[in-house]
Amino acid sequence: MTDVAQAQPKQHLELLKVLGPAHIWALGVGIVLVGEFMGWNFAVGKGGALGALIACWVIGLLYTCVAMIDSEITSTVAAAGGQYTQAKHMIGPLMAFNVGLYLVLAYTMLEAADVQVAGQLIQIGAQNFGFAIPWQPFTILVLAILAFINYRGVFMTLTINFVITAAAFVTIIILLIGTQPWNPGAVLLHKELLTGLPYGWIGVLASLHFGIWYYLGIEGTCQAAEEVRSPGRALPMGTMLGIITLLIAAALTWYVCCGLLPWQYLGWDDELAPLYDAARMLGSPFFTTLLFIGTLLSATASANGCINDASRAWFSMARDVYLPTWFGAVHPRYRTPFRSIVFLIPIAAIFALFIPLAQVITFSILSGLLNYTFMPINMFKFRRMWPLGTIKRGFEHPFHPLPAIVLFVLCSVTFFAVYLGYGRQLLAMMAFYIVASCWFAFHRYRYVKRGNQFTMPWPRPIGY
Amino acid sequence: MVTRYVPPKQSVAGQLFDVACLLALVFGALFLPIWLQIAVPSRVEKLPPGVTYTTAANGTKTWSGLSWEKLGQNPTMQAQWKKLGYSKEKAADIITHPFEYDIDVSGVVLTAIVVLGYFLFMLFMSEKEYRQVIAEKFD
Known part of the structure; x- marks a missing residue:
């Protein structure tokens, strides 16, 4: 007889409620901050430096809407799985299955990108000391260590994230100071390096695609909803502080990198670590080492948070029998969804080893974008089915329905942005979700208990 | 009174089959198009005059x-x-390898139909399933 708790009612081991606002901030920013150290620069490749800056602002608006909507719904539906559990209660099982997959793939691909960067960065560091080594073993090593940490427990995982995220953020600030922003033209050469809009406004539109990368994953805060001590306080506070941190970090990153690197170099598909390269331009071993460490820490923190989030979403789906129930087990000692953690690691490893960075990132972005498109639909239904005052909400976001409308419009435009330059990859991703939806609707759903899908202590929704 | 749906219990072999289906889907739809270089970024080569x-x-x-x-x-x-x-x-x-943003109208329309069709199918099926869930939970 196994000593593991299976996903059967009355035999659940529950996840530990140990997290506060600082952990939520760390979970959100820890996953996303890597977007300042790598990946955002592909927006420069699609639209030029100024195009990427405009994308940063426009997508910042998109994420402000995401944070507003997410804070209200997540603080009300405080359960593991985040948007997945929300979709189950407001739209229906097939939507929930898809949202679960969006989360799993967005985080697993982000994790793959993170460990690819970590491995290649270690290779670059070794080359600087005269050692020619392959990067792949280091990618696998980083992934294995992080999987082990996650296997051992969420508190340890997110406490480590808090420390390394804060350290990585500080390296950006120190680099900014090193570039003497109070003395334009001395180190930062924006006047000479900025070239307007090389592709015109169509390029600005196209760059919205990678503009998502500045912030992708902040919605991961709600994955830990079931493990938070006070969801109504910690989730909105942690998420909003996270968005503010990222807006500042994105602006600083753009300012430093675009003042030091030619835009074609910055936006090239093989450009791995723009902040690290910006530090190299200062010619100082201190800054080069600092940003090497910062990039490595941010990639590690992000991968760490992604393993946490992807496994929670996978675990939640298995617990509801949307996936084989074998994955719904909680470790009897560490109280973690250990089988889900272990299962997703090889998938991340294969994509990290064999798929180019910009394309791994695009898979993550597309899954995130599909998730954001679901959010306004979710918000409209939530307010219609349970109007204000009918159920207890942890937080009520202002100006409804404006954020939902703005979010829906921006998501539609960003789909077009992905189409520009990455149209076939968009179609490949849609093919995946369409086939997966048919698989669920016509095969898997027969194993699902209907009434068990609704677990919140709410009254019957209006209209049903 | 609504009749409660009692789902069949899935065998271990059935669970393994489902896992295999999902893995095949991930690698068939996502990994292979990139690995075979079918889905690549649309950069083109543009040489300056005289080069x-x-x-x-x-x-x-x-x-x-x-x-x-x-x-x-x-x-x-x-x-x-x-x-x-x-x-x-x-x-x-x-x-000399910038992006090419020539918009192919049929490509845009096809992609829009695929994305929109996906959401409509999902919302339609979800609504049907959700009504069963609510009926079983509250009736």
């Missing part, structure tokens, strides 16, 4: 007529490229 190159059997390019100015790089940009360890020949491999 050409020949490629040797070992892949080495020999450029003619190439200069930093023809690549559109001012003296500051040139200095930054050099600090990064790039010669003009090496930089040319990057600079």
